[in-house]
Amino acid sequence: MNVQLALDRMTIPEAIEMARTVQDHVDWIEVGTSLIKEFGMDSVKAIKKAFPDKVVVADMKTFDNAKYEFELCYQAGADVATVMGAAPLVTVETCMDTAAKYGKTVMIDLLHTSADQQAYLFRYETAISCMHVSKDEQEQKGHALHSTFHAGELTALPDGLKLAVAGGITLQSLPNLLEMRPFVVIVGSAITKAANPRQAAFDIKQVLEQHKEIRING
């Protein structure tokens, strides 16, 4: 299981500083959509330059123009780029083709997709599928990830699926989510807005490590 630090709503120097503070306790670093929208590919280039050994995720949220947008991300140094699963299938397929050409990875954001769409998207075995509750759903509707995706739905997840989870994840909500056996746990605000981000990242990583041990031993 990997912890992906999501960097949003900050400047590039602030993002680098935050990532430096917590780098020992996170595995992947996400250049958040807000950074990409505000600063463009300079944000991806700067993060990859500062952290060449980390997996860098460009949260591009592509919905169209897939080849152009994914090439921008991969040429800027991203190891993973995101596409919206609700986009036309030709867009998702073009992302998959571009990733294969560059030897990189696609993360498919399942925000606002139906169960049928998800079942289809799970066929892209080399992609990471991200269960995501959006900021607006959290803030305006009070939705939370661990109550949005129920155990019944999880049985439909194919074996070997590389799953990511994202959206308002906290130290408290994490244990429930681990039942989904995620490959990537994406955490933003619970680390970046914490009084002590390094401690917050450490605590989250500890929970993942403990869960791994329980699974191995029990």
Ligand SMILES: O=C(CO)[C@H](O)[C@H](O)COP(=O)(O)O
């Ligand atoms: O994709 C995102 C917003 O669209 C964020 O990266 C994701 O939600 C993680 O951040 P947070 O933990 O603050 O919700």
